[in-house]
Amino acid sequence: MSTLLAGIDFEAPSDEVARLLIGVTVLVDGVGGRIVETEAYDREDPASHAFSGPTARNASMFxxxxxxxxxxxxxxxxxxxxxxxxxxxxxxxLIRAIEPLVGLDVMRARRGLEAATLLGSGPGRLCQALAITREHNAMSLAAPPFELVAREGDVDIVAGPRIGITKAMDVPWRFGLRGSPHLSKPFKVTKPA
DNA sequence: CATAGGATTCCCT
DNA sequence: GGGAATCCTATGA
Incomplete structure (x- = not known):
């Protein structure tokens, strides 16, 4: 069994999917850009919302x-x-950062004048730029308003510890496009992941 | 440049 | 009642 989308098998382990998603373009209502930073979370993972089993909040994760x-x-x-x-x-x-490509003006307007340059560099920022809210929870990525476009060619990926968590801080499940100016924070490692 | 503190909602103990 | 997979602004070096 597999669930293929944009050339990615979403039934694979989360750290593998997180790696494969780097370079994939995500659009919401035709606005978006290229994913440059992700983080993987799993069931047996103290830092994951899923760790303590299904709840009202994390239901769609199951x-x-x-x-x-x-x-x-x-x-x-x-x-x-x-x-x-x-x-x-x-x-x-977790989609942590995108390189804004389509609908720049729309994203700038959603983000506001003060921070118009940081359109997608951070999980909260990119959701504001793409107008993601609770209404977008538990939706299929294979149907509108979502659209995934497979990456072309190879990408240079770096890995490191995840950000903003208090448990399992040694697990290197944060992935990024090497050298991208759109990362939420730089990676310390500069060798191939 | 680095650090610090506040904003604000929801879930879990 | 506490803490959270964050972001923004202000302040001081």
């Missing part, structure tokens, strides 16, 4: 793969995840 899991962060921001593994497993990939 739903079918290649669907979204959108949650409220720090009471202010929205964060976008892509569900992976088989339905019921409870794994996902």
């Amino acid at each position: 739903g079918p793969p290649a669907h979204t899991y959108v949650y409220r962060s720090y009471g202010i921001h929205w964060c976008l995840n892509f569900v992976c593994r088989e339905a019921g497993h409870g794994a996902g990939v």
Whole structure:
């Protein structure tokens, strides 16, 4: 069994999907850009929302793969995840940063004048730029308003520890496009992942 | 450039 | 009641 989308099998382990997503273009209502930073979370992962089993908040993480899991962060921001593994497993990939490509003016307007340059460099920022809210939770990535475009050619990927967590801080499940100016934070490692 | 503190909602203990 | 997969602004070096 597999759930293929943009050349990626979303039933694969989350760290593999997180790696494959680097370079993939994501559009929401025709606005978006290229994914340059992701983080993997899994069921047996103390830093994951899925660690303590299904709850009202993380229910979609236990739903079918290649669907979204959108949650409220720090009471202010929205964060976008892509569900992976088989339905019921409870794994996902946090989309942490995109390189803005399509609909720049729309994204700038959504982000506001003060921060118009940081359109997608951070999970909260990219959700604001793409107008992601709770309404986008548990939606299929294979149907509108979502659209994934497979990456072309090879990408140079770096890995490192995940950001903003207090558990399992030694697990190197943050992935990024090497040298991208659109990363939320730089990677310390400069060798191939 | 680095650090610090506040904003604000929802879930879990 | 506490803490969270964050972001923005202000302040001081």
